[in-house]
Structures are given as structure tokens and as C-alpha cells.
Amino acid sequence: MLAVMFDLTDYLNRHRARVETFLLARLPRENARPARLHRAMRYSVLAGGKRIRPILAIAAAQACGGPDDPALAAGAAVELLHTYTLIHDDLPCMDNDVLRRGKPTCHVAFGEANALLAGDALQALAFEWLAGLPAAADPVRLVRVLAEAAGSLGVVGGQVEDLQAEGAPPSAKRLRFIHQRKTAVLIEAATRLGAIAAGAAEADIRRVGRYGRHLGLAFQAADDILNATASADALGKPVGSDQARGKLTVVAVHGLSAARRQARELARAAQAALAGLPGPVEPLRALARYTVRRQN
Amino acid sequence: MLAVMFDLTDYLNRHRARVETFLLARLPRENARPARLHRAMRYSVLAGGKRIRPILAIAAAQACGGPDDPALAAGAAVELLHTYTLIHDDLPCMDNDVLRRGKPTCHVAFGEANALLAGDALQALAFEWLAGLPAAADPVRLVRVLAEAAGSLGVVGGQVEDLQAEGAPPSAKRLRFIHQRKTAVLIEAATRLGAIAAGAAEADIRRVGRYGRHLGLAFQAADDILNATASADALGKPVGSDQARGKLTVVAVHGLSAARRQARELARAAQAALAGLPGPVEPLRALARYTVRRQN
Numbered sequence: 001m002l003a004v005m006f007d008l009t010d011y012l013n014r015h016r017a018r019v020e021t022f023l024l025a026r027l028p029r030e031n032a033r034p035a036r037l038h039r040a041m042r043y044s045v046l047a048g049g050k051r052i053r054p055i056l057a058i059a060a061a062q063a064c065g066g067p068d069d070p071a072l073a074a075g076a077a078v079e080l081l082h083t084y085t086l087i088h089d090d091l092p093c094m095d096n097d098v099l100r101r102g103k104p105t106c107h108v109a110f111g112e113a114n115a116l117l118a119g120d121a122l123q124a125l126a127f128e129w130l131a132g133l134p135a136a137a138d139p140v141r142l143v144r145v146l147a148e149a150a151g152s153l154g155v156v157g158g159q160v161e162d163l164q165a166e167g168a169p170p171s172a173k174r175l176r177f178i179h180q181r182k183t184a185v186l187i188e189a190a191t192r193l194g195a196i197a198a199g200a201a202e203a204d205i206r207r208v209g210r211y212g213r214h215l216g217l218a219f220q221a222a223d224d225i226l227n228a229t230a231s232a233d234a235l236g237k238p239v240g241s242d243q244a245r246g247k248l249t250v251v252a253v254h255g256l257s258a259a260r261r262q263a264r265e266l267a268r269a270a271q272a273a274l275a276g277l278p279g280p281v282e283p284l285r286a287l288a289r290y291t292v293r294r295q296n
Numbered sequence: 297m298l299a300v301m302f303d304l305t306d307y308l309n310r311h312r313a314r315v316e317t318f319l320l321a322r323l324p325r326e327n328a329r330p331a332r333l334h335r336a337m338r339y340s341v342l343a344g345g346k347r348i349r350p351i352l353a354i355a356a357a358q359a360c361g362g363p364d365d366p367a368l369a370a371g372a373a374v375e376l377l378h379t380y381t382l383i384h385d386d387l388p389c390m391d392n393d394v395l396r397r398g399k400p401t402c403h404v405a406f407g408e409a410n411a412l413l414a415g416d417a418l419q420a421l422a423f424e425w426l427a428g429l430p431a432a433a434d435p436v437r438l439v440r441v442l443a444e445a446a447g448s449l450g451v452v453g454g455q456v457e458d459l460q461a462e463g464a465p466p467s468a469k470r471l472r473f474i475h476q477r478k479t480a481v482l483i484e485a486a487t488r489l490g491a492i493a494a495g496a497a498e499a500d501i502r503r504v505g506r507y508g509r510h511l512g513l514a515f516q517a518a519d520d521i522l523n524a525t526a527s528a529d530a531l532g533k534p535v536g537s538d539q540a541r542g543k544l545t546v547v548a549v550h551g552l553s554a555a556r557r558q559a560r561e562l563a564r565a566a567q568a569a570l571a572g573l574p575g576p577v578e579p580l581r582a583l584a585r586y587t588v589r590r591q592n
Contacts, residue, residue: 028448033473034456037448088416093388093408112389116412117456120384120419121448127423128443131436139436140427147424152324152333152417160330160413177329 008286012050015058019051022076026129040110040118041125045083047101052219052287053078053187057194059287060208065279066198070137074193077129081146082186084122085155087115094163097241123150130193137197145196149189158182167246170253176217178248183223184216191215203276210273211284218266219291224249225259226294263292304582308346311354315347318372322425336406336414337421341379343397348515348583349374349483353490355583356504361575362494366433370489373425377442378482380418381451383411390459391541419446426489433493441492445485454478463542466549472513474544479519480512487511499572506569507580514562515587520545521555522590559588 023045028038054075061071090097090105091112098108107115130142148154158181165174191212195205227242228251242249250259267288274281319341324334350371357367386393386401387408394404403411426438444450454477461470487508491501523538524547538545546555563584570577 032449034448034453034460036460037453037456041448084416088412091389091412093412113459114456116384116387116389117452120380120415120446121452123416123419124443124447124450124452127439128447131439131443135436140431140439143423143427143436143439147420147427150416151420151424152330152337153328154420156413156417156420157330157333160333160410163409164330164332 006282006286008283008290011283011286012055015055016051018058018072019054019076019079020046022072023079026076028125036110036114037118037121040106040114041122043109044087044100044106044118045080045122047103049079049083049101051079053082053190056187056190056212056215056284056287057197059283060191060194060212061198061200063208063274063277063279063281063284064195064198064200064204065277066195066200068194068198070133070197071194073133074130074137074142074197075190077126077142078146078186078190078193080122080126080129081150081155084119084126085159085186087119087122089159091115094159095245126150133197136199138199141196142193145189145192149185154181154185154189158185162248165248168248170248172253175248175250175253179217179220179250180213183220184213187216187219188212204278207273207275207277208284211270211288214266214270214273215288215291218263218270218288221250221259221263221266222292222294224251225256225263227251228256260292267292302578302582304579304586307579307582308351311351312347314354314368315350315372315375316342318368319375322372324421332406332410333414333417336402336410337418339405340383340396340402340414341376341418343399345375345379345397347375349378349486352483352486352508352511352580352583353493355579356487356490356508357494357496359504359570359573359575359577359580360491360494360496360500361573362491362496364490364494366429366493367490369429370426370433370438370493371486373422373438374442374482374486374489376418376422376425377446377451380415380422381455381482383415383418385455387411390455393537422446429493432495434495437492438489441485441488445481450477450481450485454481458544461544464544466544468549471544471546471549475513475516475546476509479516480509483512483515484508500574503569503571503573504580507566507584510562510566510569511584511587514559514566514584517546517555517559517562518588518590520547521552521559523547524552556588563588 027042030039032038057071057075058068061068087106089095090100091107097105127143131139133139158178161178162182188209191208192205195208270288271285274284323338326335328334353367353371354364357364383402385391386396387403393401423439427435429435454474457474458478484505487504488501491504566584567581570580
């Protein structure tokens with residue numbers, strides 16, 4: 001095999017464009033009734049995220065040597081679910097954030113009730129999309145994996161623990177528990193869903209799952225570091241808000257330089273999990289390196 | 297066949313007990329982490345509802361001549377979904393209700409953030425339960441039907457329209473649109489899920505679906521009538537709250553006596569849809585009659 005430089009920026013741009021096209025075409029139209037609800041859903045989903053989760057699903061399918069179209073659809077469903085958690089997370093009774101990706105949050109733009117309901121509808125839509133995939137993509141298993149990741153032992157459980165931990169004494173164990181559920185679980189689900197949808201072998205589904213778990217923790221550590229250090233312009237939201245709120249973060253618990261070291265180690269562990277996969281793993285490798293270097 | 301009197305009270309008691317046992321055993325334990333979230337979920341689900349939706353799923357399976365155990369599980373998932381919509385509906389940014397079934401609402405008992413998240417987790421759990429059913433119950437289709445009923449064109453869409461209609465001029469057309477989505481869609485889903493899980497023929501799934509649609513509208517009309525007329529004790533929540541809020545109700549649009557007539561006609565239309573079903577339809581018939589006569 002020829003050793004060619006892998007161009008991650010080009011890879012991300014190409015697949016992000018596929019994800020945007022898919023979301024744009026498949027989300028309910030703004031003129032469909034109730035129009036305000038559909039506008040709120042589109043506003044939040046199409047706010048220009050990095051689309052890391054669907055791109056991970058695609059890259060995982062490729063690394064397993066499978067087709068990546070079903071993984072794109074499955075990854076788009078994960079993106080809906082992720083977006084709903086952001087909308088609810090931003091609500092006044094939760095983090096009460098007014099900016100997200102440089103734009104007013106959903107409840108600021110559409111009112112609290114509509115934001116709540118837009119989030120609820122997006123969660124339902126995520127499962128509708130998965131259940132609409134062809135039998136070869138194993139839709140029942142996709143639903144099961146995403147539902148577990150989304151539920152009280154996954155993302156929602158992590159958010160509850162996160163809220164309870166505000167102002168609590170720093171604890172490395174509690175922090176890991178929260179990050180595993182709040183972030184890593186859904187990133188792991190994205191990679192597993194991509195592999196399952198591509199018809200991957202069980203051993204390979206486990207490999208990309210392990211990659212996703214480590215990457216998710218690296219991702220959250222990088223997020224904490226950015227929240228503590230980046231500029232508001234680069235971040236698209238207020239800086240230092242975690243600290244102001246007394247959030248349990250990797251930086252608060254371990255300090256900045258240990259947090260940076262931890263993020264790098266997690267990204268390395270993620271890459272190590274890729275050994276043995278039958279397809280091209282360079283995209284997943286590069287994504288792991290990028291995760292701990294990104295500036296927003 | 298012998299003409300025997302059908303004892304609806306006994307039927308409801310027996311099957312409600314099955315539903316309670318199922319929910320009690322299958323909901324996440326209170327001591328599982330995060331305990332507070334699981335307590336909030338159990339608190340709301342086990343608050344002693346009538347379990348009309350799971351019982352309808354069971355009765356629909358029986359009317360289609362199929363087994364009713366898969367229908368019980370599918371109906372329990374519908375009950376989770378129904379409970380999540382109640383929790384979110386009661387939140388301060390929505391109806392801001394403090395009492396539900398004679399007990400403090402979830403956000404009064406557990407705080408707003410926990411209630412929001414308990415609702416979110418219950419929606420995910422509903423899909424997890426459906427996706428966990430054996431292949432013979434057609435779990436993919438169950439997920440698809442429930443997700444459509446739950447989404448922006450179903451329950452959530454109905455809630456948005458309901459909120460927007462507060463204080464609006466009475467309109468029969470708008471009212472029907474709201475009731476179809478807010479209530480009838482999920483009752484129809486319950487009967488269809490029961491039939492699908494039982495492996496019913498397509499024509500029979502359509503029959504119980506039509507029954508459920510009419511019954512759902514009758515149910516909502518009866519709810520509106522009760523809200524306008526019953527005692528707070530019988531209802532377990534404040535009376536006349538719809539009127540105070542300027543809600544669009546059958547009573548507000550058509551007046552009390554026309555509302556009563558409409559509820560009876562809808563219940564009759566529901567029963568008419570049962571013709572041709574291969575199994576015992578007396579439970580569904582009796583449920584339709586009961587719906588327009590109930591006092592709470």
C-alpha cells in the first residue's frame with residue numbers, strides 16, 4: 001500500500017456535506033403543520049454543528065469494510081438525538097444557556113414550550129428514522145442500541161448526575177461516571193450504529209465501539225479544556241461558564257496540564273482499538289487526533 | 297355462543313393488574329444510579345393511572361384472535377410514552393399543573409430539571425421496550441408506528457397546536473385537528489400496536505386502528521366534559537382549568553349537550569369499526585361505552 005497523506009479537512013467537508021444534504025431533505029418541512037414546531041426543529045438541527053457523530057458512523061462503517069449509506073442514515077438519527085439533548089440542556093431549568101453555536105438557543109428563538117416540544121419531537125424522529133431503514137441494516141438492533149444510549153443509564157442519566165454534581169467537591173470517579181454517560185455513550189453509539197448498519201462482524205462492531213468510548217471521553221476532556229481556555233468567538237458560546245457554574249470538569253478535577261495529557265492518552269487508546277479492522281481506518285485515526293487539537 | 301353478560305369492571309381490574317405487575321418489574325429500580333431520576337420515573341409511571349392504553353392494546357390483540365402477552369409489553373411501552381407526555385405537559389413552561397391523579401406533579405415532587413429528564417428517559421425507554429420484543433411481534437414496525445404517533449405530526453404536534461390555540465376563537469376544525477393528534481393518535485397507536493404484536497392480519501390491524509381513532513376522539517370529548525363538570529375529588533385535579541386557561545375544548549366549541557352527543561356518536565362509530573374481527577370484541581365494545589360514561 002502506498003503511504004499517502006490523509007486529508008482530514010477534505011474528508012470532514014465531504015461527509016459533512018452529505019450529512020447536511022440528508023438532514024435538509026429528510027427533516028419535516030417548515031410549511032408542514034405545526035409550522036412553528038417544524039421551524040424550531042430545523043433551526044436547531046441545521047445550526048451548523050460539526051456533525052462529528054454522523055461522520056463517525058460513516059467512518060466506522062468504512063473501517064468495517066461495509067457500505068456507508070445506511071451508516072449515514074443511522075448517524076443522522078444520532079445527530080437528531082444529540083440535538084434534542086442540546087435543546088433540553090439549554091433550557092432555563094437546566095443550564096439556562098442563551099447562545100449555542102453563536103446563535104440564540106432554541107428556547108430564546110422560539111419560546112420555552114416550543115423548544116421543549118421540538119426536543120421531544122426530535123427524539124421520536126430519531127427512532128422513526130432508524131426504524132425506517134431496510135432490514136439489512138438491522139433496524140431493531142439500531143433502535144435498541146440508540147435507546148439504551150439515550151436513556152436513564154445513558155445520556156439522560158449523565159445529565160442528571162451532571163446537574164447534581166454542580167458545586168460538589170471534585171471527584172475523579174464521579175467525573176468519569178458523568179462523562180461516560182453524558183458524552184461517550186452517544187459517541188460510542190454512533191460508531192456502533194454505523195458498523196451495525198453496514199452489516200459488520202460482531203468483533204468489528206466491538207472494536208469501533210471501544211474506539212468510540214475512548215474517543216468520547218477524549219472529546220469531553222477537550223470540551224472542558226476549550227471551555228476553560230478558548231475565546232468566545234472561537235467557541236460560539238460564553239467561555240468559562242463551566243467554572244462560573246461550579247461544574248465538575250476534567251480541568252476542575254485534574255488541572256489544565258493533566259487534562260491535556262489525559263485527552264491525548266484517551267485519543268491514543270481510541271486509535272489502539274482500531275487494530276484488526278478490515279477496512280480503511282485512517283479517517284477514524286485522524287478524527288481521534290483532531291478531537292484533542294480542535295479549537296471549537 | 298352463549299349470551300353472557302360481559303363484566304367490564306372485572307376485565308379492567310384483571311388486566312390493569314397485569315399491566316401494573318409488568319411496569320413494576322420492568323421499570324429501572326429506584327436504587328440504580330442515578331437514583332433520583334429512577335425515582336422520578338417510577339413515581340410518575342406508577343401513579344395509578346387507568347392504564348387504558350395498554351388495556352386497549354391487550355383487548356385489540358384478543359379481538360384479532362392473537363396472543364395478548366406481546367400486546368401487554370407493547371401497551372406498556374405506550375403507557376411510558378403517555379406518561380412522559382403528561383410529565384412534560386405539566387411543566388411550568390407548558391400547562392404549569394401542580395396536581396396529577398391527586399398527587400403532586402413530577403416537577404413539584406422532584407424539581408423541574410429532573411421532571412424534564414425523567415420524561416426524556418421514559419420516551420427512550422418506550423422505544424427500548426418495543427425494540428426488545430421478539431421478532432414475531434414485528435418490533436421494527438412497532439417502533440415505526442409509535443414513533444410516528446409520538447412525533448411532530450402526532451402527539452407533540454397536537455400539543456403545540458393546543459398551546460397556540462389558547463385564547464383563540466372557537467373553531468371546530470382546529471379543535472378536531474388538535475384532538476386527533478393530542479389524544480386520538482396515541483390511542484389508535486395502542487390498538488394497532490396490540491394487533492401488530494399479536495401477528496394480526498392487515499385488515500384487522502386497520503379495523504382496530506379505526507376503532508382506536510374514534511375511541512380516542514370520544515375519550516378526549518369525555519375528558520373535556522369532565523373538566524367542565526366533575527368535582528375536583530373525582531377528577532384528582534382542579535376543575536374548570538380548561539375554561540380558566542381559555543383552552544379550545546369540545547365544550548367550549550359546541551356547548552355541553554352537543555359535546556355529550558358527539559362523544560356518544562364517536563363511541564358508536566368506534567364500535568361499528570369492530571365488525572369482521574375474528575376474536576372476542578366485547579371488551580373493546582364495553583370500553584367504548586365506558587369511555588363516554590366514566591366519572592374520572
